[in-house]
Amino acid sequence: MYVPAHFDEPRPEVLHQLIADHPLGVLFTHGQSGLDANHLPFELNASEGALGKLHSHVARDNPVWQDIADGDDVLVVFRAGDAYISPQWYPSKHQFHKQVPTWNYMVAHVHGRVTIRDDERYVRGMVGRLTRTHEASQPVPWKMSDGDKDYIDMRLKAIVGIEIEVTRLVGKFKLSQNREVRDIENAGKTLVAQGSDVVGNAMLGCASDKAGKG
Structure with a gap:
């Protein structure tokens, strides 16, 4: 995933919280049959290992658990929210006319090594x-x-x-951090007014942080 510096979210605890709050992930595998993607609810145990462990399950009829092998590298993507951003929401657009539409989002990419747990005790727990x-x-x-x-x-x-x-965590919070504070704030307020609270409130938090640093 391409992550410009101003959109990078490197803190494990923040990405762990995103996963806990939005536990439906997309498991990407590259097994004997090629690329595959499965949408699964995950449990995160952040205290297991250096970066935590994810736990989930699939139907026995789902071929993915036989298509991959213990130790294979996999990727799980978790998304907290996304929203279209109109340039009309940026006050600077009306002053300089140099803005374009974009799409904001908050995601965590979890890289790891998989183990198939075909045992009743693990599954039941x-x-x-x-x-x-x-x-x-x-x-x-x-x-x-x-x-x-x-x-x-x-x-x-x-x-x-x-x-x-989990072997690597990559976080991207694209919240217009590369814009002026007034642009971030007004776009965030517009999203909240439209009901897109997750991204809107995150943008308002970014605007506040940026104003405080300024």
Whole structure:
């Protein structure tokens, strides 16, 4: 991924938080059948290894877990949000007429080595943790013990675990940091007014930081 210096987000803790907040990642593999991409919910354990480990699962019928081998390099992409930016939102455009449209976004690219975890204990624990995390906001959280035991056992046997040791984190937060503070701020406010809160509020934070440094 091309990352100009002003869009670089190198802090592991910031990228870990992006993954925790937006856990549906795209797993890119290059196995025996060539390039493939799978959209999977991931659990991040930031304390495992130097940069953390990702845990997920795929359907046993999904050929990806047999197409790749333990130790293969993989890439997982997580996206926090994106938004079109009109040059009309930049006050400087109306003064100098030297702006063009762009697209802002916040992404984390996770490079790592994969291990296939085709064992019931790993899968049960990982699914249990994912369930607790994502059911926590429900009025009455569903838990695995709510289901018929034989049925849950059958469903767990139908999936295979995927573990990824993170070897490199690359973050790109493209939030108009290369523009004037007034441009970043007004575009951010416009996005928030339109309901694009994730990117809009991030841009407002960038505008505030840039104004403070100025």
